[in-house]
Amino acid sequence: MIPVPTLHGPHQGGSDVAHSRIPPTPTSSPPPTDDRSTRQSTPPLADDRPTPTVVPLIGGGLTEERIMKTYAQAVLWLVLAFMAQGSRGFTVPADVVFLLKKWVLIGNPSSTTKNFPPSPPKLPFIGNLHQLGLSAHRSLQSLSRKHGPLMLLQLGSVPALVVSSADAAKEIIKVHDLALSNRPKLRAAKRLLYDYKDVSMAPYGELWRQLKSIYVLQLLSNKRVQYFRRVREEETALMVEKIRESGSESMPTNLSEMFMDLTNDVVCRVVLGKKYGEGESGNEFKMLLRDFVTLMGSLDIGDFVPWLGWVNWVTGVDAKIDRVAKWFDEFLEGLVEERLKLNNDGGDDSEGNKNFFDILLQIHKYNSAGISIDRDCIKAQILIAFAAGTDTTSTFLEWAMSELLRNPRVMIKVQDEVREILSLTGKAEIAEDDLEHMQYLKAVIKEALRLHPSVPLLVPHEAREDIRVMGYDITAGTMVITNAWAIGRDPSTWDEPDEFRPERFLNCPIDFRGHDFQLIPFGAGRRGCPGISFATVIGELVFANLLHKFNWSMPGGAKAEDLDMTECTGAIAHREFPLLAIATPC
Numbered sequence: 032m033i034p035v036p037t038l039h040g041p042h043q044g045g046s047d048v049a050h051s052r053i054p055p056t057p058t059s060s061p062p063p064t065d066d067r068s069t070r071q072s073t074p075p076l077a078d079d080r081p082t083p084t085v086v087p088l089i090g091g092g093l094t095e096e097r098i099m100k101t102y103a104q105a106v107l108w109l110v111l112a113f114m115a116q117g118s119r120g121f122t123v124p125a126d127v128v129f130l131l132k133k134w135v136l137i138g139n140p141s142s143t144t145k146n147f148p149p150s151p152p153k154l155p156f157i158g159n160l161h162q163l164g165l166s167a168h169r170s171l172q173s174l175s176r177k178h179g180p181l182m183l184l185q186l187g188s189v190p191a192l193v194v195s196s197a198d199a200a201k202e203i204i205k206v207h208d209l210a211l212s213n214r215p216k217l218r219a220a221k222r223l224l225y226d227y228k229d230v231s232m233a234p235y236g237e238l239w240r241q242l243k244s245i246y247v248l249q250l251l252s253n254k255r256v257q258y259f260r261r262v263r264e265e266e267t268a269l270m271v272e273k274i275r276e277s278g279s280e281s282m283p284t285n286l287s288e289m290f291m292d293l294t295n296d297v298v299c300r301v302v303l304g305k306k307y308g309e310g311e312s313g314n315e316f317k318m319l320l321r322d323f324v325t326l327m328g329s330l331d332i333g334d335f336v337p338w339l340g341w342v343n344w345v346t347g348v349d350a351k352i353d354r355v356a357k358w359f360d361e362f363l364e365g366l367v368e369e370r371l372k373l374n375n376d377g378g379d380d381s382e383g384n385k386n387f388f389d390i391l392l393q394i395h396k397y398n399s400a401g402i403s404i405d406r407d408c409i410k411a412q413i414l415i416a417f418a419a420g421t422d423t424t425s426t427f428l429e430w431a432m433s434e435l436l437r438n439p440r441v442m443i444k445v446q447d448e449v450r451e452i453l454s455l456t457g458k459a460e461i462a463e464d465d466l467e468h469m470q471y472l473k474a475v476i477k478e479a480l481r482l483h484p485s486v487p488l489l490v491p492h493e494a495r496e497d498i499r500v501m502g503y504d505i506t507a508g509t510m511v512i513t514n515a516w517a518i519g520r521d522p523s524t525w526d527e528p529d530e531f532r533p534e535r536f537l538n539c540p541i542d543f544r545g546h547d548f549q550l551i552p553f554g555a556g557r558r559g560c561p562g563i564s565f566a567t568v569i570g571e572l573v574f575a576n577l578l579h580k581f582n583w584s585m586p587g588g589a590k591a592e593d594l595d596m597t598e599c600t601g602a603i604a605h606r607e608f609p610l611l612a613i614a615t616p617c
């Protein structure tokens with residue numbers, strides 16, 4: 032029998048990836064501590080369903096050792112296949128021929144007249160896939176230190192341009208934004224998002240343009256973000272109450288969980304008009320949403336080495352994708368039916384009360400934005416609003432609070448600012464209007480996003496045509512990966528780049544809205560994130576409240592510097608271990 036190449040070890044992909052027990056590769060973060068009070072135990076795996084084996088490409092997940100083993104097995108498999116089938120007319124898969132040709136060509140750049148960006152040496156078939164490691168943004172940062180801020184990798188059969196400096200990012204966004212505004216077609220997105228009908232994975236074209244304008248002008252416009260102010264204030268007040276009731280000296284608050292619940296509830300109310308996170312069905316919803324996000328952020332080996340696409344079928348990942356897609360489709364179909372009925376019955380449709388769902392249904396029914404969107408398209412937008420809005424925002428809250436706990440000097444300074452502003456206004460509670468005066472708090476948020484962009488490698492783009500970037504040739508179809516994490520820590524741009532020092536943003540115009548290329552946690556240009564205001568105003572409100580109402584310390588009297596800062600694998604880099612802290616009401 033032909034040996035089956037094993038691609039991965041246990042517990043990768045889906046929710047299992049998010050809490051992988053595989054030890055991380057050495058990184059520049061502080062060494063893990065054994066102190067159980069600060070390094071909280073790894074949460075149990077969400078379930079024991081078939082172990083997904085998607086390759087969390089951009090988020091890592093492959094150790095070099097594992098991929099080399101896979102590689103050796105794959106080559107062995109090929110050789111055996113040739114030997115076994117040779118005399119019976121074995122047909123070499125077209126992919127393999129293509130890869131061999133490509134390898135010969137790319138392995139020997141002088142055989143072409145193109146001037147490609149520098150590349151690390153690559154292996155046949157897998158190219159540089161094995162070099163991504165568990166933490167791809169860190170691995171790519173060290174590769175770019177050797178090969179430069181524009182580097183061309185070969186990920187299986189896919190050429191990938193890696194952008195690692197503010198200057199290179201400026202060039203690709205300012206000069207080549209249009210040419211680079213496609214998204215690669217990834218198998219998981221195709222199945223989970225109704226054949227790329229959502230705004231984030233839709234190929235560049237008319238549908239994407241129309242959908243993006245719906246997001247920017249309607250769903251996430253400044254006015255709409257203002258309308259949702261009550262939702263944010265209510266949910267933040269509820270979280271403060273929960274912390275007050277549940278937290279004590281002996282019972283630390285699980286802030287990771289609090290932030291996840293908060294963002295889930297806010298996004299549910301804003302998108303669907305009510306919460307779906309409570310009770311048994313709420314837990315299922317949250318768990319499947321996490322699976323959805325993880326599957327979306329993990330790249331399937333079949334996207335890079337097409338002839339290995341069957342691996343995910345064998346290991347159950349394909350089945351898991353189908354199960355998650357089916358669950359959400361049934362859930363959303365039920366809501367569409369219910370909501371169409373409600374609107375027909377004359378439900379409250381005043382502008383200020385409309386949620387995303389109402390707006391999308393209105394466009395669907397009346398073609399009111401000048402485009403027709405079908406039911407699948409509505410469901411895809413709802414899903415991506417959840418996926419893009421929930422985990423990213425809670426990850427940002429988690430890291431900002433982790434940095435505040437690790438830097439008590441900064442924590443006290445923000446507390447002083449918040450309390451002083453409240454005492455000047457004579458108010459007992461913080462309202463969103465007060466936030467605009469909190470300049471140090473805003474600097475803390477920028478600094479947290481600089482050091483810990485929730486999506487360290489952004490979302491990959493794809494070149495729509497051949498272009499020349501900084502003198503290098505980039506061919507149509509090249510994937511473009513921007514290492515926002517490395518750019519935010521580039522010593523040629525930032526003094527003491529690894530230090531958490533919000534003061535650097537005081538009296539400094541650098542912002543994260545896509546005009547300053549040294550700080551691009553939300554991306555920039557046409558494909559930039561439309562949820563910036565939505566996410567950052569939540570952050571400001573949450574921190575102003577948490578720091579106004581409580582003093583915070585580490586559980587078990589642990590020292591601030593002992594806080595474990597390990598990131599998990601995956602496209603969204605949240606904490607590997609939940610953030611626990613003691614809240615003392617004040």
Ligand code: HEM
Pocket residue numbers: 230231232243246415416419420421423424427484485486489490491552553554555557558559560561562563565566
């Ligand atoms: C801290 C929170 C957030 C972070 C760090 C973040 C980050 C990002 C990044 C890096 C991208 C890709 C940019 C690129 O391709 O160049 C993106 C795209 C996107 N984000 Fe966000 N995001 C956040 C919150 C949100 C929220 C709250 C929403 C909506 C409710 C949202 C909706 C989207 C959408 C729809 C896209 C796709 C845009 C497109 O492809 O045209 N994001 N986001």
